[in-house]
Amino acid sequence: MSKSWRFAGNEMKYIEEVLDNGFRAGADGAMTERVEALFAETFGQPFAIAFNSGTSTLHAALAAFGVGPGDEVIIPNLSPIMCGVTPVFCGATPVYADVGWDDFLLDPVDVRAKITEKTKAIMPVHLYGQVCDMDAIMALAKEFELKVIEDCAECFLGKDAKGRVGGTIGDAGSWSFEASKHLVAGEGGMITCQDENLAMEIRKFGGLGFANLTARSGKVRIDRDKFQNPDWQRHDRIGFNYRMSELTGAVALAQTERIVELVDLRIAAGNGYRELLARSELLRPQKLPAGEVNSCFTFAARFDGLEQDIAWDDFRMAFIKNGGDGIYACWQLIGDEPAMADKGIGWGETPVAKKLQRRIMQFTSNQRNAEERDVQQNALMQTLKEFGDTV
Ligand SMILES: Cc1ncc(COP(=O)(O)O)c(C=O)c1O
Numbered sequence: 001m002s003k004s005w006r007f008a009g010n011e012m013k014y015i016e017e018v019l020d021n022g023f024r025a026g027a028d029g030a031m032t033e034r035v036e037a038l039f040a041e042t043f044g045q046p047f048a049i050a051f052n053s054g055t056s057t058l059h060a061a062l063a064a065f066g067v068g069p070g071d072e073v074i075i076p077n078l079s080p081i082m083c084g085v086t087p088v089f090c091g092a093t094p095v096y097a098d099v100g101w102d103d104f105l106l107d108p109v110d111v112r113a114k115i116t117e118k119t120k121a122i123m124p125v126h127l128y129g130q131v132c133d134m135d136a137i138m139a140l141a142k143e144f145e146l147k148v149i150e151d152c153a154e155c156f157l158g159k160d161a162k163g164r165v166g167g168t169i170g171d172a173g174s175w176s177f178e179a180s181k182h183l184v185a186g187e188g189g190m191i192t193c194q195d196e197n198l199a200m201e202i203r204k205f206g207g208l209g210f211a212n213l214t215a216r217s218g219k220v221r222i223d224r225d226k227f228q229n230p231d232w233q234r235h236d237r238i239g240f241n242y243r244m245s246e247l248t249g250a251v252a253l254a255q256t257e258r259i260v261e262l263v264d265l266r267i268a269a270g271n272g273y274r275e276l277l278a279r280s281e282l283l284r285p286q287k288l289p290a291g292e293v294n295s296c297f298t299f300a301a302r303f304d305g306l307e308q309d310i311a312w313d314d315f316r317m318a319f320i321k322n323g324g325d326g327i328y329a330c331w332q333l334i335g336d337e338p339a340m341a342d343k344g345i346g347w348g349e350t351p352v353a354k355k356l357q358r359r360i361m362q363f364t365s366n367q368r369n370a371e372e373r374d375v376q377q378n379a380l381m382q383t384l385k386e387f388g389d390t391v
Contacts, residue, residue: 005368006184007251009258014250023246031249032218038256039175039190043168047199047215050244050252051189051206054153054176058086060242061172061191062121064201065147067092071120076106077333078353078360079125083151084334088345092120096335096348102287104128104300104356108136114348115140121147124170126155128286128362129266129295131166138169147171153189154297156182157263161291167192172202177248180366182263182297183255188248201237209237218243263295269365270296272377277301282310282389283361298328298362306359310387316361318386324379328362 002012014031024030032050040048051057067073069091075083077096084094098110106124122141124132134150141148148170152158156175158166167173175181177188193199199215207213210220211234226232244252255262274285283301288294305315316327331337333353335346363380367373384391 006262007254010254011251014254015247018246018250030218031246031253032244035244035249035253035256036190036218038253040192042256042259043165043173043192045168045173045192046194047196048190048192049199049203049206050218050249051191051242052244052248053187053242054151054174054178054181054189055082055086056206056240056242057174057176057189057191058082058123058149058151059089059240060202060205061149061174061193062086062090062092063205064198065121065149065171067120067147070118072116072118073121073123074111074114074119075123075334076125076127076353077335077348077350078104078330078356079127079151079334080331081334081337081339082153083123083125084337084340084346086123093118094334094340094346095119096333096346096350096353098350098352099356100287101302101352101356102284103130103289104286104302104360105130105132106137107352108133108140110350111137112140115144115146119144119146121149123149123151125151125153126158126166128300129155129158129270129297130286130288131155131158131160131164131292134160134164134166134169135162141170149174153178153181154295156259156295156297157293158295159293161289163291166295171195172198177252177255180297182266182295183252183259185248185251185255188244188252190252204237205239206242207239208241208243209235209239211236265367266296266365267293268370269367269373269376270294270299272373273299273301273363273365273380276377276381276391279390280384282308282315282384282387296365299365300360300362302356303359303361305387312358312361315383315387319379319383322379322382322386323375324383325364325376328364330357330360330362333357
């Protein structure tokens with residue numbers, strides 16, 4: 001067993017199994033098949049396909065939707081760059097839509113304003129663990145015949161007010177097992193969907209286009225007589241090698257077995273901060289509509305202290321001095337990153353996102369227990385008091 005509480009489940013056991021079996025990827029009982037099956041069951045989806053990242057999943061979904069040169073994909077500008085570059089990988093243009101001032105999530109009103117004849121898909125991002133307004137987004141998708149890929153890299157078991165789990169509402173859902181996420185396998189991704197043909201196209205796109213891949217199976221060596229025949233034609237699609245490795249699959253499987261425990265820990269941390277900030281004038285938590293579940297990838301809040309001339313970094317340094325982990329800033333808006341801006345990639349003004357980007361503070365939610373959570377909450381309480389806040 002690992003010495004780290006985060007990997008204290010079956011992670012080591014499954015890693016050993018992979019090594020003992022001599023890497024059976026593509027064969028019966030592979031770890032990647034096991035994690036796919038468990039993930040599909042956990043999210044109540046018929047198809048789950050394991051990938052090597054939560055970026056390659058987005059790329060595969062867009063490609064399988066048929067997104068190509070000349071098309072546009074609407075994404076929130078306030079999001080990490082993976083959401084912007086994946087349309088570019090397809091030869092398409094990212095169109096930057098704005099987000100809500102209070103919930104920081106893709107604004108369906110602005111999405112409507114950004115739809116053109118070239119729009120092919122929308123990528124709602126369930127940022128910081130909270131599900132976007134999927135009713136409004138799905139209504140737009142229906143009206144304009146668009147595909148929807150839900151980016152749930154930061155949202156594991158987050159729910160909307162109807163109790164629907166983020167990632168199960170659009171045409172496909174995408175998750176990441178990168179080192180900071182709810183479930184960690186170092187790197188890795190998962191994509192789910194309900195349409196068998198879409199699942200097969202996604203799997204082939206990420207699996208080198210092997211002809212005998214199916215929606216449910218990543219096995220490539222199914223028939224020895226065929227495989228050892230010089231006439232056997234292996235590939236019927238152009239595809240990338242985006243496959244999850246067996247070792248990653250071992251860790252991802254053990255982590256998925258613990259999904260409820262790991263997500264609940266983050267939610268407990270989020271609830272603690274949320275309670276603490278109930279009367280705060282300086283920090284406004286990401287607004288959570290009644291009945292929704294925010295899975296609290298981090299705990300995000302808007303720092304209104306800027307309006308009172310409190311510098312972002314003064315607040316951050318005081319928090320650290322008081323024993324806090326640190327405060328994570330928001331990324332640059334995707335369209336403002338030099339990689340995009342210098343080449344003029346994408347279009348779309350997003351004034352709310354622009355103002356928010358300077359103000360969003362993320363607090364860590366990956367504490368192990370109440371004792372560790374108390375350290376962070378006490379540090380925040382002390383800091384707010386020092387700046388004259390009502391807590
Ligand atoms: C919102 C969001 N989308 C996509 C990704 C990409 O995931 P990965 O790092 O696994 O490629 C991440 C995280 O890194 C993310 O936070």
